[in-house]
Amino acid sequence: MTNHYVGRFAPSPSGDLHFGSLIAALGSFLQARSNHGNWLVRIEDIDPPREVAGAAARILNTLEYYGLHWDGEVLYQSQRSDAYKQVLHDLYQRDLCYYCHCSRTQIQHSGGIYDRHCRNLNLPPEEASTRLRLLQPVYSFEDRHLGKLCADSAFASEDFIIHRKDGLFAYNLAVVIDDHFQGMTEIVRGADLIEPTVRQIALYRLLGWHEPDYFHLPLALSPDGNKLSKQNHARPLPLDNPLPILAKAIAFLGQSLPESWQDASLEALLTWAVKHWDSTRVPKQPALTLHFPFSNGAV
Template sequence: MPISSYTGRFAPSPSGPLHFGSLIAAMGSYLQARAQGGRWLVRIEDLDPPREVPGAADLILRTLDSYGLHWDGEVVYQSRRHPRYQQLLDELGIRGMTYHCDCSRARIQEAGGIYPGHCRSRDLSGAGHAIRLRMDQPVYEFDDRLLGRISVPIALAEEDFILKRRDGLFAYNLAVVIDDADSGITEVVRGADLIEPTVRQIALYRLLGYPEPGWLHLPLALQSDGRKLSKQNHAPPLSQQHIGQTLWQALAFLGQCPPAELAGASADIQLTWALQHWSMRSIPHRSSETTHASHS
């Protein structure tokens, strides 16, 4: 397989163990990278300590390993990159692209849920305030490699979103753009729940002068009530006893039509088959209820 300049990544948060929905995102990004002879990186998005579960980061890495999803290079931890985030936040501030905001969530909800720019001209300073981006060059749409042209609501695209929270924690949109750019990510493959923030991230790429990656948003695995499988919705952790069956179900969910006899095979055999047969065009466009059964 020829070596390419493609670099992909999987970036879980350590708020709990991986579940079937996580596996879809991990496998999709892994197979998309490996099928092109590219690199596949792993980043632990430990930006929000109150939401982290002790030991979850190590468990996530062990689970990826046991499922045959082996990454390249060293794992990046966002908690170790705060000086880098602050450096670029300061640069945006010097350029007049940010401002301080003391608006509460309740106030924003009263305004309809989208921040109305109340603090734009108030010239606040000091600790205890959020730092927002002046969204003077909004992005309203982008091209997704699977889903085509995606448009987002105008109000969302034009919102002055937060780059650093009032509690001092860096915001996801700032960190993910800096991390992906510094790692040379050429295509972001992730779940469709992150479609809307993409326009904010593209706007940041352009402000910071970074090359923009491609985008591919995968369908979400839904519970029977229509909610996505997630740690917040108490999705069961991935089985360590039925790895082959779970991988087979993930390949089927991604539209790859694995043969039935592959369900009993090892992770390495399944992933070898998947790489030989990987078809991005076969991935379903819509999220759907998963028939994945949890195993104890």
């Protein structure tokens, strides 16, 4: 790594941060800080129907309360529409995307993978989604933590949606544009986002941009085997005593803790964690079950 390392944490404001979110935030923070790099925060607020009022502000407050202070200004995807429109326009001018009128029901009836039905029909934009004309699919990539990861070939080669029929920009489009815009050198995130990585790399290459490195962290599972997520109603991180929760997150990532960490300040614990961060000790399993109880109800 060089001193030009740039990493990020990019939550969606669909709910408050929980322990699983903390793992992604902390892992990316420690990787960036240990490489003397910048750690940025981006709020991915491009899907209003899924957003929870006030969640963005609470996410930022929680990060600060847990000592995870970011560099620069927070980027909000809701303010980036012009950039997304410009890339969509450029792709269309280069005949690298097209309008699709197929419904989800139609695609499910044909096996769940889009069959490129509209690819050469030159359909109008009204009531249409926009799909990438994927000419050179990416079937595998080298994860800096997990090694070579291979994707399902049908998924990897699908002409995926980059602009939705309801007028919203698709995640894969926005995340690539913003990661490139912010100069990301490495994306550290949860293993639940391994699958779309091949699509994002394909889009990077199609746009002529150099893709960042990827490092996927294990997911935190509740004792009943479900991923800790907003959809599964994982409890928000408590704000009354962050030190033991942060210590458990450090341990979850395979890192050791200093002696008498209970007596340390939050800042001192994070400083120690940055200094002793060893990414090779992060578990390589895609998910880990939490066996320790949270007395304050964080899980």
